[in-house]
Amino acid sequence: MRWIRFTPADGLTRYGQLHDTTVLEVQGDPFQGFALTNQRHALAEVRLEIPVVPVTFYAAGLNYAAHVKEGATLMDRAPVIPTQADIGYRANNALIAHGDDVIIPADAGEKIHYEGEVVVVIGRKARNLNEDEALSCVFGYTIGNDVSERDWQKQDRTFWRSKNSDTFKPMGPWIETDFNLEAATTIVRLNGQEQHRFATHDMIFGVRHFISRMSRYLTLWPGDVIWMGTDGTSPNLRSGDVVEVEITGLGKLRNRFIRASA
Amino acid sequence: MRWIRFTPADGLTRYGQLHDTTVLEVQGDPFQGFALTNQRHALAEVRLEIPVVPVTFYAAGLNYAAHVKEGATLMDRAPVIPTQADIGYRANNALIAHGDDVIIPADAGEKIHYEGEVVVVIGRKARNLNEDEALSCVFGYTIGNDVSERDWQKQDRTFWRSKNSDTFKPMGPWIETDFNLEAATTIVRLNGQEQHRFATHDMIFGVRHFISRMSRYLTLWPGDVIWMGTDGTSPNLRSGDVVEVEITGLGKLRNRFIRASA
Numbered sequence: 001m002r003w004i005r006f007t008p009a010d011g012l013t014r015y016g017q018l019h020d021t022t023v024l025e026v027q028g029d030p031f032q033g034f035a036l037t038n039q040r041h042a043l044a045e046v047r048l049e050i051p052v053v054p055v056t057f058y059a060a061g062l063n064y065a066a067h068v069k070e071g072a073t074l075m076d077r078a079p080v081i082p083t084q085a086d087i088g089y090r091a092n093n094a095l096i097a098h099g100d101d102v103i104i105p106a107d108a109g110e111k112i113h114y115e116g117e118v119v120v121v122i123g124r125k126a127r128n129l130n131e132d133e134a135l136s137c138v139f140g141y142t143i144g145n146d147v148s149e150r151d152w153q154k155q156d157r158t159f160w161r162s163k164n165s166d167t168f169k170p171m172g173p174w175i176e177t178d179f180n181l182e183a184a185t186t187i188v189r190l191n192g193q194e195q196h197r198f199a200t201h202d203m204i205f206g207v208r209h210f211i212s213r214m215s216r217y218l219t220l221w222p223g224d225v226i227w228m229g230t231d232g233t234s235p236n237l238r239s240g241d242v243v244e245v246e247i248t249g250l251g252k253l254r255n256r257f258i259r260a261s262a
Numbered sequence: 263m264r265w266i267r268f269t270p271a272d273g274l275t276r277y278g279q280l281h282d283t284t285v286l287e288v289q290g291d292p293f294q295g296f297a298l299t300n301q302r303h304a305l306a307e308v309r310l311e312i313p314v315v316p317v318t319f320y321a322a323g324l325n326y327a328a329h330v331k332e333g334a335t336l337m338d339r340a341p342v343i344p345t346q347a348d349i350g351y352r353a354n355n356a357l358i359a360h361g362d363d364v365i366i367p368a369d370a371g372e373k374i375h376y377e378g379e380v381v382v383v384i385g386r387k388a389r390n391l392n393e394d395e396a397l398s399c400v401f402g403y404t405i406g407n408d409v410s411e412r413d414w415q416k417q418d419r420t421f422w423r424s425k426n427s428d429t430f431k432p433m434g435p436w437i438e439t440d441f442n443l444e445a446a447t448t449i450v451r452l453n454g455q456e457q458h459r460f461a462t463h464d465m466i467f468g469v470r471h472f473i474s475r476m477s478r479y480l481t482l483w484p485g486d487v488i489w490m491g492t493d494g495t496s497p498n499l500r501s502g503d504v505v506e507v508e509i510t511g512l513g514k515l516r517n518r519f520i521r522a523s524a
Contacts, residue, residue, distance in 0.1 A: 089351045158351065220355075
């Protein structure tokens with residue numbers, strides 16, 4: 001099942017189930033409860049929104065070995081492979097939907113990079129799950145692009161500008177509840193040309209481990225999202241570039257990058 | 263005006279205006295719009311909730327010179343006074359209200375510390391404010407206690423357990439819209455004994471500067487909160503301790519600390 005959050009012509013954002021290119025509108029939402037309505041919309045005629053406004057926006061950060069190594073080289077640092085699953089955070093202000101433009105701030109440097117990531121969407125309140133139970137709180141999966149400004153990333157103590165400037169976190173296009181992470185491939189394309197391809201599951205710490213470890217200390221809530229990290233490194237993106245993150249079985253998240261004028 | 267978020271006997275959480283010890287219930291909320299109702303409640307008969315569920319939960323972190331110096335000593339590091347206002351993040355899962363217990367995880371170390379902080383509550387959408395305009399987006403102020411586990415703080419790459427374990431972020435008791443930050447004093451009491459007293463405004467980077475700098479890169483939204491940091495350092499807290507953070511003109515935020523059994 002694909003769940004989308006969308007806005008039709010009346011301007012009121014709501015949830016729906018996507019069947020091929022038809023949206024079956026629901027009342028409510030898949031987290032707190034919903035009822036199907038008789039309203040139908042053509043996918044092409046609605047605006048896609050981010051599929052969920054996170055309660056807490058978690059991000060694994062460094063979670064694929066090749067990315068840690070290549071990233072460290074880029075940042076003039078020695079690679080440090082994480083020895084424990086320390087979850088991090090991103091900020092809701094930065095989220096944009098599939099099809100929205102990433103706006104590169106006028107004073108940003110040249111090292112604007114993409115990171116194509118699978119995103120776990122939590123569906124029920126959970127605490128103290130072991131690894132066998134961990135996936136029981138997962139509602140579904142979507143796609144994220146963890147856009148970064150690497151010069152700021154060296155300077156910012158907290159990654160606030162480098163990772164969380166407005167529009168730096170595209171997420172979507174929808175939530176897929178029937179997804180086989182073990183079988184999935186992440187493919188990143190720049191202006192239609194394939195740049196990277198990696199096994200989505202090839203993480204340092206997997207989804208089960210992160211959820212189990214996180215839930216020892218914190219409560220996961222319906223609507224929380226966990227971005228699981230990326231592999232490889234990005235070329236420097238320029239104004240007009242279009243980045244597409246495909247995860248097989250999930251969909252494609254596509255956004256254009258535009259540099260703001262000074 | 264004092265705004266509280268509260269739950270009466272019917273279990274439905276709502277907003278109200280507090281006049282002395284009487285709560286004037288409103289429909290809606292002070293961020294999206296509200297209307298006064300005829301419902302009145304005695305403050306003593308309702309449960310206080312956190313005064314706002316943040317859209318994004320910002321925290322200044324190191325923002326008072328003495329805290330940076332004493333904290334560095336405690337962490338076996340050289341003190342580094344921040345040279346730019348880099349805003350950080352905390353997580354919504356950790357928030358609890360005035361009067362709720364902070365639960366120290368069973369496997370936490372002995373260095374459980376408080377940090378009494380003034381909290382800015384954003385009232386309107388804002389972008390690109392200069393310092394003169396910055397306070398125009400502020401709705402009011404509340405109090406926060408940025409509880410930390412210092413051994414984990416050394417180990418956790420992202421401060422997730424050390425700062426954001428469930429219950430580690432008491433916030434409240436209400437939002438005060440008429441508050442003179444320049445005249446305020448922050449006083450922290452442990453089991454009724456005064457431990458610290460500092461001028462609330464004695465920050466490395468003030469509220470105007472943080473909001474102006476943040477808003478160059480990000481949109482502030484109604485309901486965002488910015489925790490402004492603390493001065494001094496805390497003794498190690500033990501199970502049963504009660505910490506009260508008073509900010510003159512704002513109120514008192516009081517919470518008991520209880521260690522979970524293994």
